[in-house]
Amino acid sequence: MALPSSPSAVQSATPVMASNLSDGVVDSRFFFTKKISVLLDDNNYLLWRQQENLEFSRFEQQDYALASWLLSSVSTVVLLHLIGLDTSTKIWNAIVTLYDSKTTSRLMFYRRALHS
Template sequence: MDCSSSLFVVQSTTPVMVSNLTNGVVDSRFFSTKKISVFLDDNNYLLWRQQVLLAIKIYKLQHFLDSQIVPPPQQLLDDTGLLQENPAFSIFKQQDNALAYWLLSSVNPVVLLHLIGLDTCAQIWNTLVNLYDNQTTYRLMFYRRALHSQRKADLSMKDFLMKIKGFCDSLASCGEVISEREHVTAILNSLLPDYESAITIITASQVHYTVQGVTSILLDIEARQ
């Protein structure tokens, strides 16, 4: 397959960029019916951002995301001193509009409410980054605090362990993968005094206990109580 005219193909629900990159210009085949894999919503920002950035970088269009980039002048003086349309400006606007449309097509309709009135790629991109970077930071703080403040109380051991795992999974969805050691520590710190002997054995052991190993020990203790 000729790379200069190949399609960028990722399975999903939004348009995909197509280009032959002639002289670095995206041509009229910028879109196809193929899609990227996710619509942006409140729960998948990091995944969406990763895929969008990869697509944009493939076609070397990331400068359109930079609000500091100044477009070419809209008009230029010709040899007679008259103002004429600048072809470089027309090309810039065509590509910016195409990419802006592509970004808008990759977000959930509810998210579009935050983008009303924005018509440049940089405006759209930076609005989304500011919105979801702040949300991601809040969610990271919330889930990390929840992970280390959870207590077993009257939960069954199975439900308690699933709750701890849920917080770890939620942190991973925000881009912060919890190590197995921290996962185990969160479990042990949340147990009642009834499990003190098991905690002592696990923490004093020279063998590193996995989450699965700790889970098996605690479920076995509960079954024998």
């Protein structure tokens, strides 16, 4: 995804923020509580990216722990379907996709069996 190169393109892409910026007042709902001391420009993306949000770091640690727990809780047969998945969300969604259709089919079988 390409980023707009001119300030006018940024303002047209975010009309609510643009009106606030022109007044010199910025609505705090658009920003995290952590202040970034390095402003992003064409030459400092890598430096800007290194600004670390402690809440996000904590989230990443928890997600890594949950992903590890999920991967250690499945058999090797299931584990083959989870190769390359790096977040707990991706792992869980793959497990749901893998077993959801089987569970639905089994429920339909039991319902038919009960009716007959």
